[in-house]
Amino acid sequence: MSVLEYLANGLVFSSIIVLASIGLSLVYSIADFANFAHGDTMTVGAYSALVTFGFVGGLGARFLGLPLGFFLALAVGIAVAALVAVITEKVIYEPLEVDSIGMLITSIGVAFVYRALIQFQFGSDFTEFGIQVLRPIEALIPFGIRMTLHDVAIIGSAAILVAGLHTLLQYTDLGRKMRATADNPSLARVSGIRVDRITLWTWVIGAGLAGAGGVFLGLYNQISPRMGFNILLVVFAAVILGGIGSVYGAMLGGFLIGMINQLTPILTDIGIPIGIEYANGIAFVIMVAVLLVRPNGIAGGTGAGT
Amino acid sequence: MSADTAADAEEGFLAGLTRAEQGVLAFVAALLAALGIGLVTGGLGPTYVLYLIGLVGMYVLLSFGLNAQWGYTGLINFSVAAFFGLGAYGTAILTADNSPIAGGLSPVLGLFVGLALAALLAVIIGIPTLRLRADYLAIASLGLAEVVRLIVLNEREYTNGSAGLRGIPGFFEGWPLLSTFPQAMPGLRIEIVPGSPIVLQQPFYQALLNVGLVFVFVGVTFLLLRRVHRSPWGRVLRTIRGDEDLAEALGKNTYAFKMQSFVLGSVIMALAGVFYAHLNLFVSPGDFEPINTFYVWIAVILGGSGSNRGAMFGGFVVIAIREGTRFLNGIDFIAFDIGPLRLLAVGLIIILVMRFRPEGVLPPQRELIWPSALDEADVPGPEEAQRPHATEGGDAS
Numbered sequence: 001m002s003v004l005e006y007l008a009n010g011l012v013f014s015s016i017i018v019l020a021s022i023g024l025s026l027v028y029s030i031a032d033f034a035n036f037a038h039g040d041t042m043t044v045g046a047y048s049a050l051v052t053f054g055f056v057g058g059l060g061a062r063f064l065g066l067p068l069g070f071f072l073a074l075a076v077g078i079a080v081a082a083l084v085a086v087i088t089e090k091v092i093y094e095p096l097e098v099d100s101i102g103m104l105i106t107s108i109g110v111a112f113v114y115r116a117l118i119q120f121q122f123g124s125d126f127t128e129f130g131i132q133v134l135r136p137i138e139a140l141i142p143f144g145i146r147m148t149l150h151d152v153a154i155i156g157s158a159a160i161l162v163a164g165l166h167t168l169l170q171y172t173d174l175g176r177k178m179r180a181t182a183d184n185p186s187l188a189r190v191s192g193i194r195v196d197r198i199t200l201w202t203w204v205i206g207a208g209l210a211g212a213g214g215v216f217l218g219l220y221n222q223i224s225p226r227m228g229f230n231i232l233l234v235v236f237a238a239v240i241l242g243g244i245g246s247v248y249g250a251m252l253g254g255f256l257i258g259m260i261n262q263l264t265p266i267l268t269d270i271g272i273p274i275g276i277e278y279a280n281g282i283a284f285v286i287m288v289a290v291l292l293v294r295p296n297g298i299a300g301g302t303g304a305g306t
Numbered sequence: 307m308s309a310d311t312a313a314d315a316e317e318g319f320l321a322g323l324t325r326a327e328q329g330v331l332a333f334v335a336a337l338l339a340a341l342g343i344g345l346v347t348g349g350l351g352p353t354y355v356l357y358l359i360g361l362v363g364m365y366v367l368l369s370f371g372l373n374a375q376w377g378y379t380g381l382i383n384f385s386v387a388a389f390f391g392l393g394a395y396g397t398a399i400l401t402a403d404n405s406p407i408a409g410g411l412s413p414v415l416g417l418f419v420g421l422a423l424a425a426l427l428a429v430i431i432g433i434p435t436l437r438l439r440a441d442y443l444a445i446a447s448l449g450l451a452e453v454v455r456l457i458v459l460n461e462r463e464y465t466n467g468s469a470g471l472r473g474i475p476g477f478f479e480g481w482p483l484l485s486t487f488p489q490a491m492p493g494l495r496i497e498i499v500p501g502s503p504i505v506l507q508q509p510f511y512q513a514l515l516n517v518g519l520v521f522v523f524v525g526v527t528f529l530l531l532r533r534v535h536r537s538p539w540g541r542v543l544r545t546i547r548g549d550e551d552l553a554e555a556l557g558k559n560t561y562a563f564k565m566q567s568f569v570l571g572s573v574i575m576a577l578a579g580v581f582y583a584h585l586n587l588f589v590s591p592g593d594f595e596p597i598n599t600f601y602v603w604i605a606v607i608l609g610g611s612g613s614n615r616g617a618m619f620g621g622f623v624v625i626a627i628r629e630g631t632r633f634l635n636g637i638d639f640i641a642f643d644i645g646p647l648r649l650l651a652v653g654l655i656i657i658l659v660m661r662f663r664p665e666g667v668l669p670p671q672r673e674l675i676w677p678s679a680l681d682e683a684d685v686p687g688p689e690e691a692q693r694p695h696a697t698e699g700g701d702a703s
Contacts, residue, residue: 236445
């Protein structure tokens with residue numbers, strides 16, 4: 001495979017990681033804990049979309065090789081992930097009287113409950129959306145890139161969602177309040193911002209993006225109850241690399257980690273015997289190495305904030 | 307194990323127990339009674355009962371190890387499975403029949419190699435992460451544990467890959483007297499309930515040896531931890547957990563103390579791994595799965611972070627979940643797979659404990675205090691003034 005093709009794969013995978021890491025970072029900055037249930041929130045999104053797609057199937061015309069029903073399923077996946085996260089916040093996280101470490105540990109319990117319930121319903125095997133596999137785009141093959149329209153759809157959708165979030169954060173009232181709350185919750189509260197409501201919106205946005213990431217991960221790979229947990233550590237690596245709590249850092253970190261992940265085979269090509277099976281391992285090692293030299297991550301400590 | 311707890315308390319101790327302590331005692335007693343009934347009615351083989359007790363001992367050891375890190379110092383280590391697995395693989399690689407490297411060497415040598423590997427990994431993980439804020443350690447340790455699992459899974463020429471290592475000898479292989487003990491003992495047939503005799507044969511005595519071994523491991527670790535926890539060193543760790551800046555301001559090198567605590571706990575986890583390898587006689591990359599880490603976390607937070615008695619209780623509960631769900635699978639009318647059920651139980655316990663009793667069922671109370679200091683404090687009057695001295699006073703060095 002050519003380097004260009006690795007890069008193209010990296011771009012697709014990065015899109016998924018970016019969607020997941022933004023949500024993780026948002027929740028980290030506002031709810032102030034490392035949410036280990038974030039990966040399983042992605043799984044929730046993927047399975048919700050799977051069920052919806054089962055009903056609406058080949059509905060409508062095709063767009064980017066995907067039936068319109070898929071985009072409906074995507075919307076449902078986003079909505080269900082957000083709903084589940086909000087219910088979890090209300091029922092479990094909000095009444096807790098523990099520190100951020102206690103929240104972290106609780107979120108592991110939440111992750112297990114999500115995954116157990118999904119396994120009860122769907123079993124532990126792999127499954128997929130059942131969308132016809134496409135042939136690579138003809139125009140790109142001369143460049144050595146084998147990329148399908150589905151991949152383009154993933155990149156495009158992720159770009160739209162990221163741009164939307166950027167607009168929300170920078171140009172809307174809600175976005176300003178979210179940034180203020182992330183910066184300093186107490187100050188935000190005394191300034192008259194209803195912090196509880198902002199926290200809820202953060203969960204909606206963060207989990208919704210995670211749900212989208214889960215749906216795309218299911219389209220890119222396969223769907224299984226462990227899919228979210230398996231990718232969680234890579235997402236954490238991206239968030240830490242970018243600087244915990246910084247949304248734009250998470251975008252950058254997600255992009256880099258996704259790229260590095262898919263570029264791993266190059267190591268074998270140039271004679272270093274570290275295969276694709278170590279792709280995730282490399283992400284963690286990079287994360288730890290970055291922590292050594294720059295404990296706040298790439299974008300951390302610059303005041304860029306959320 | 308209940309004997310241990312009981313011996314630890316004072317004479318006529320029932321009256322002096324808190325309600326939680328009485329409840330825990332009742333739970334453990336009921337569990338042991340259930341095992342006993344299963345035993346005499348022939349529902350459970352005596353060898354299997356001993357195996358379960360061995361597993362409880364193993365989880366108690368793992369919880370002790372995590373307690374030394376999380377309970378004492380507040381380090382969130384999510385790589386318990388990696389240290390456990392390294393202990394198990396360390397000894398297995400030297401002693402197993404199909405080991406690609408050595409094989410056939412003495413388990414005692416394996417013990418030391420397993421512990422050394424764990425200490426080494428602890429330093430490697432600790433160097434970059436122990437300086438950082440606490441949640442980084444959680445994420446980084448989980449990630450690095452995954453790296454260790456990937457290496458064990460993929461480096462077949464050293465670890466045998468996914469096939470695992472078989473033919474590990476018992477721990478007492480090659481020891482005078484003990485290595486031949488199971489063969490030398492006579493087969494017994496005890497009939498308490500008519501019609502369901504208990505037959506004691508060679509595997510039973512082998513299992514008896516294993517239980518004895520884990521009792522020794524647990525006992526030695528318990529005494530060691532109790533001693534160090536009450537020492538000036540342990541007091542510094544508790545200060546770090548409570549307020550790291552304060553410890554720093556008092557002139558303590560908190561990084562060094564955290565590292566010592568991290569290595570100590572990791573070596574204890576590896577000790578559990580060594581025991582497991584010689585109990586199970588087979589190790590595989592599955593021993594490195596993150597779920598194993600979270601079982602140990604449950605044992606510790608349920609029991610009470612920092613409490614060694616809590617760790618023992620947690621060990622019982624984890625085995626009750628792990629092996630109890632296995633029994634459910636044998637019951638015909640439960641059609642579903644028990645894997646999710648176990649996961650659900652694990653998740654719910656974590657959430658419920660954090661919600662309703664974040665300090666755990668048996669939080670460390672008097673464990674932290676020298677008994678003599680407590681006696682003085684029991685004198686009416688100066689009680690309030692004495693206790694803080696007993697817990698926090700004294701210069702640590």
